[in-house]
Amino acid sequence: MRISTDSFSMFLSLTSVIVILIISEAEATDRITTTQFLRENETIVSSGGSFELGFFRPGSSQNLYLGIWYKKITARTVVWVANREAPLTNQSVILKISSPGILNLYNETGFIIWSSNTSTRVEDPIAQLLDSGNLVVREANDDNPENFLWQSFDYPGNTFLPGMKLGKNLITDLDRYLSSWKSNDDPAPGDYTYRMDTRGYPQFVLRNGAIEKFRPGPWNGLTFSGSSLKPNMIFNYSFVFSKEEVYYTYELTNSSVISRRVLNQSVGVMQRWTWADHRGWILYSEIPMDNCDIYASCGEYGSCNIGNTPQCGCLDKFVPRHQNNWDSGDWSSGCIRRVPLACRGGEGFMKYSGLKLPDTRNSWFNTSMTLEECRKMCLGNCSCMAYARLDIRKGASGCLMWLGSLVDIRETEDGQDIYVKMASSELGSQGKRREAIIVSLTLVIGVSLLCLSLTLYFWKKKHRQLERTGIMSHGSSHTETSKSHKEDLQLPSFDLATIVDATDNFSLHNKLGEGGFGPVYKGVLEGGQEIAVKRLSSSSRQGLDEFKNEVIYIAKLQHRNLVKLLGCCIQGEEKMLIYEYLSNKSLDLFIFDETLSKLLDWPKRFHIIDGISRGLLYLHQDSRLRIIHRDLKASNILLDIDMTPKISDFGMARSFGANETEANTNRVVGTYGYMSPEYAVDGIFSVKSDVFSFGVLVLEIVSGKRNRGFSHSNHFHNLLGHAWKLYQEGRALEVVDAAVVNSIYVSEMLRSIQVALLCVQQSPEDRPSMSSVVLMLGNDGALPQPKEPGFFTERTVVEFEYSTSRDTPSSVNEITITVLEAR
Template sequence: MYYTYHLLNSSLLSRVVINQDGIVQRFTWIDRTQVWELYLTAQTDNCDRYAWCGAYGSCSINNSPVCSCLRGFVPKVPKEWDLVDWSSGCVRKTPLNCSTDGFRKYSSLKLPETKISWFDTSMNLEDCKITCMKNCSCTAYATLDISDGGSGCLLWSAELVDIREFSKNGQEIYIRMAASEIGDDDDVKSQVKSNVKKQTMIILSCVLSSAMLFLGLALVIYVWKKQQQKDSNLENSASTKNKKEDMELPLFDLGTISCATDNFSATNKLGEGGFEPVYKGRLKDGREVAVKRLSENSKQGLDEFKNEVMHIAKLQHRNLVKLLGCCIESDEKILIYEFMPNKSLDFFIFDQTQSLFLDWPKRYNIIKGIARGILYLHQDSRLRIIHRDLKASNILLDYEMNPKISDFGLARSFGGNETEANTNKVVGTYGYMSPEYAIDGLYSAKSDVFSFGVIVLEIVSGKRNRGFCHPEHHLNLLGHAWRLYMEGRSIEMIDASVRSSCNLSEVLRSVHVGLLCVQRRLEDRPSMSAVVFMLGCEGALPEAKQPGFFTERDLIEVNSSSNKHSSSSANGPTITLLQAR
């Protein structure tokens, strides 16, 4: 790979770097501000990463997950694929047999790397196929030059890596496959043709009787619609049915949910999630579930309900809470989640007694698990999702104290090349919102990075960011962590209940990474892929700069600048509503 550019102004300083994420970036020196400003980024998405999906794996940024095996191939190490690690690639379902093999056509692809390949400019595509068939080590062939109808021959003689799918354009490649795999293709085509002929005969032979049936059915539908208009309840039911079809989720009837929760008994109430009460329930098959019931009078809650279903329905990751289904019946709108027996993270880290159940290894595992979950939302899900309300009470814990990110009611998705957006109504929780979001309404993936940094410092210290007090100063938790960091005393951040079980280097690294995430300027904050990398290695970390909102006065000034009444808690379910300047 190479990159060239020509400077029109020879006095301008410019440099090109490859950062720790493997992304090529170009910076220019600005004399006025005395800083290197980012000029452009070469890479556009994860599918631009070399061999991201391994051998015979195909990367499509429009799919979730982005990696999948080519048809006729399966994951080489399924367990690694389940953990969203595709580097091992795929292997053939059926081994090759040189004398009987054939070729399967794949379209709209970026061709594999050509490090081990051969080409001939004079061959046509048919000669290319014959040449590849005669060579048992030949794995695939394609047209060398696709311009002017195509010409030339390109052969591969090794595993095919670095393949990407495109929704349009792209090139065609013919991959060597076992005869049984190619035979399946022929059988399918034959079956389709046979079905078309049968359907044509049925349509032609039954057209008259179908017409009569249609007239009779139309009459029945007309009478049925008349009855619907007379009964508003039935009309609402029809509307509800249409909403169910849009959800693309398993549907539960209200009777089943009512029975599972003992008619929404107060004894089964787990708490409040956003605008809705959450109940514990047990289905007839014995599964324990969490039932989130939409408040009947909350219009904002209705919007959140639709938003939560849209964003979480197709998300699958071990560090995200799993949505099992929904119920839309009459005026009820209910979400059914997997049950998290150990409640939420704030229940443990902010309580002197409960915090004893979370030793340092568990806390460090929770920090890394949350980071992996956010990384999936930002980069590996079909739409890049910004959570916008990450906080300790929205991190649930399963039987083994593994973290699961929950409550997607305020989430927003980015598509294409979008990286940030602006809103005139700021929603979230004080103490976790980034400065650019709370003040200007600007949110991006770096807004979630800031919230994650706050959570990390709260996990390490066992103290809330908001309401934190210290006899020596009036700083909040971020300011306190920054002060200790600058004085080389970050170890004093550790919660007293885990000092005996802590790993000193992990504690210091966690505090350092947390401070990198809460830096005031969003450009200084690392991406979540960089955060996951830093937490998993032992290399040197960049120096942290001053955090945003490191005193309570910062938050008071933001609150006083709001034109609209705000309702917030330090870490509770209440949503903060602000009018941005």
């Protein structure tokens, strides 16, 4: 399409005329020259057909914007907006490139409301939309296709596309950062930004206005020290830091995959979305992920552990700055050294491992120094509080020093070592040993040999103990190797006499219940800590394999919605697991009890549903292993004093490798009523098996009824079938427990039911992932329509009577029951 300059002048003079010209697909082009215009309802399509440039109206807004969106996705998804802060209100708009090489956007009066800041003048400029989604201005006859005069990738909005650079040009001071939209109807820059902070060692910071909200940690050569970013099958990533620029970028490993990162304006999180043709946008990951990701949540020298209660603690040798505030749950004042630094010489360093490195805005770094050189420099600088390796890759080093207090620390599975300066009196034998090294080489060798001998002695003792229990030979059915299993077994060991004393010799009045593993007892340790003790019974329907599973899979899992394993006791024939005690016991005691269920109003029930979903998301996606629980049910959800749900009983769990999606077993274990069809019938299990169980659990929480054994006067369907029929008839609210029906929460109730029905669909491929479930529960967007649930067949009267007789609740002993039945 070509339009003359005279036509353009005529357009500017006839501002009252609305010009609408639709370009046919054959006429569509990927570029604009100085003799071409772009008007509303016209589009520029990238050469590969992936993206489209044109005018659009966001949401319900009547304002007009110039933007870029995906061409092949039916739901328009805008990835870049030119005139974010200068909306147009009239259809008479034109985009034109002038001969100096500047893109201009004119309104109906001919006034330029947006312009590219191209400074170089060229005779024959063109504007071109590349198939990466990058709008560029370049010289038409330039043989170098990447010699751009201007590009939209240098001015991102709320979306981070593959090939973009997120960071700073240190020569020109060009700052490429993300800023959220104000709302779905307004793409103007919102409150949230995600940008590189180059004060000290460069780091990304997510801010709400001027307030820091999240920091992924500094780059350590492999990843960001506090993030879950790891090699994956969707995208490759890299971090570049040179004299000219510092930035992070990524590329998709498969060109057919559509994936983007977005700074969400409603909740202020960075989200990665991937597109599936039959399911739409699927949430792949998001940051911040949990409460420990909140910036400086534990104050100076405080460390956050999401698996602890409370989640904040002081680093070793540090104490709360204000104990009263700390005891009341206000950790913002942080911690101070137990013994202050005097900087008179004699100080040393204490090593802390497995940490997200602190805020680096007040740091100093050197890429070539060794760790020992770094230590000496920090020791000689009174302002230096800590140091660490800059690059943890094999053969690399570098020095990173903190010249002030340490802020925003958390414990992570893949965390780093940091060396914190301490007074010599706090170093104990470490300091004496260092002095001995200086005084006498002979003494050092002696001490080293002694330490080695003691280490070997205790290692052999523990090795023999673990061999006696059979834990170290867990078998090849799991994806992790024996070596990693050994690493996972670093649990505190409780003495049998301690547990006997704590449980009053396993007295009957301390017994909480009994399941497939064995009896569970309440205990109180000498210091007053309450514990729950699972004791492996000689007649257990589970046994040693499940005991091994419990230790291996939960020993290092850290999440507020998973029960915390405190340790184990292995002595003679006794094998016990010691857990945190949860005063409200199990969920089934509440929801299936006519009296106790009245204590669960809808906000509490939704809080429980949300907590279980986040716990499962952690198991499926965010934990070090991809863990399938395989026995998710109401009795395996424990409740703490605040009714926070915690998933328990990992005796049936299995782990998957990064490339595995499903597995098959000849031994179907679990609980009927919660098992997915493909698992119960064919022994095939995957993360979607847990999703099915979660859907059943949600319907039970909403209705207060059991799925198996459910009865209704009009039909013989189970709870899934009953909910499905009511949903189809537009009467889904009738599923809700009469004790909690409240008009204030109707939309949330209906949403929970629909999400549950999506989870229990017959085909595993139709069920959403837990990341999508968490997102669907957390916002008000439109949901897909569910298909028929699994096991949707009407039972005969005989089948129904048999089912109800088997599933009638009997006592609190159900709190840990796991039913094992052959196929």
